[in-house]
Amino acid sequence: MNEPHKRDRLRLAVKRRQECDVVLSCEQSLPRRNLVVRALLCNLFIVLLLAARVSHAADPVHQQIDRLIEAKITGPVAPRSPDAEFIRRVTLDLAGRIPTADETRSFLQDDSKDKREALIERLLSGPEYATAMAGLFNVMLMERRGENADWDRFLKTSFAANQPWNELVRQILLPSADNEESRGSAWFYKRRLEKSGQQPTDYAGLTRDVGRLFLGVDLQCAECHDHLMIDDYKQQEFQGLFSVYKNVSIRNEKFPAINEKSITEKLEFISVFGSEHQVTGPRIPFGAEFEIPPPPEEQPKKKPDPNAPPAFSSLKLIAANLPSPENSLFCRNSANRIWFALMGQGLVEPLDQFHSDNQATHPEVLNLLATEFAAHEFDLKWLLRQIILSETYQRSSRTSEETIEGTYARARLRRLTADQHLASLLVATGNLQRLLPSESEPSEQYTELQKEFLSAFAAEPKEPALSYAPAVKQALFQLNESQFLNLLTPQENNLTERIAKLQPRDVIDECFLSIFSRLPTVSERELAIDQIPDNEASRAARIQRLVWAMLTSIEFAVNH
Structure with missing residues (x-):
């Protein structure tokens, strides 16, 4: 065809x-x-x-x-956005960082009519695309529940190969420890099935997350009764999906795997507001029930192997039918x-x-x-x-x-994600290659900086990263954290060392291109030049203060 x-x-x-x-x-x-x-x-x-x-x-x-x-x-x-605004926005979205000063300068000087289309294609085919998408979907799906190298590798490999989104989801919903390339997909289930202290396994939480992340329906309030505010959300929708996930568990071996017990009968449930017993088979919310096959006429007397595949796998049916066109x-x-x-x-x-x-x-x-x-x-x-x-x-x-809010009459200001913000700090200050020479071998200094930065700027674990409001701990980090302030110290051809000997006008232009991805306006240049003295003794400190002020500004912290 x-x-x-x-x-x-x-x-x-x-x-x-x-x-x-x-x-x-x-x-x-x-x-x-x-x-x-x-x-x-x-x-x-x-x-x-x-x-x-x-x-x-x-x-x-x-x-x-x-x-x-x-x-x-x-x-x-x-x-239409100016070229400087566009290259910053699209580079953040597809590469997970701001453009370098050289990238911005080259794009602004390019007179070709199709340069925006060409830039989009370069970013989509570039090496940073897979990392940016892996970061985006890791936070979306795992919500800062911890890091896992196999999961990270699974996401990056999938996005680098441009694997169809529904196939990627299918591997998450039906992970296999036998497939080396995709075994990291089990992290989505494993992290949610792990017990926390004396708390029982949160099967209801896993059920809720599958519904809201892959279908856009949060059925939490329909666990014990029909939703009181949303007529569409019936208890049977939650219980049908719950009947699948209450039968899964973790098998901790060299590579974590998911065990599944075969479903032999429908799940019985009752509303807290009634006494009528209801039943449902496994189902995808708002879809038809999956038919449970009758058990064999003669059940074997020996106890089944808990690690053996189930005779009837509802996970296979979920994986086949949920991420479907x-x-x-x-x-x-x-x-x-x-x-x-x-x-x-x-x-x-x-x-x-x-x-x-x-x-x-x-x-x-x-x-x-x-x-x-x-x-x-x-x-x-x-x-x-x-x-x-x-x-x-x-x-x-x-x-x-x-303009009228919500009509898309103008671009919406978006707070940088914590990962975008950190990567952009390293690019702007010229410290990326020094601290992160390769993704597989980050320096000890980078690992410590990342830990402290995410603690201050990232959403709390298990919370959706949908908005990024300023907080006191972020301001304190930028004022006092030595790992952050060290980025401003002149060293190994970073920004402050590179511009130390330039003329004041060139210092300002390079700072604006490196940090804001644009050239300064006339008034901005005049105001900033006054902050760069001829006295060499205080010049370095003044430049560092200027860079600090720009890095901690709202303009740097948002995608606009």
């Missing part, structure tokens, strides 16, 4: 449920006595709807994004989280609150991204490229006119 036809079939699979919702809403609005008229009108409505979509179907997805976003903007729109929740949640990572706000927020009473701000955009992501076989680079190519992504965050 050729590629376009294959994508068309995938698009239809994802859209099928969306069109069913349209049919149901049509049927509910017409008298039940006229079934023929109802059917004809519903079919006509769908045909007209599809025809409207097809008229622009040939346009690249990034242009379709812009058209759908702009259709809802009623006020002023920010202009036909699972619209998986597709929409995946697209929404990637949009959030690039745009600073989700099309659905909170990210784990997908339900009928919490519609997307731009449902057509979400449907487009979910459908096309699946149609392109969950190619993450393809999706990142389409969003970044859009004018919506490339708008400036600075505008003289007031």
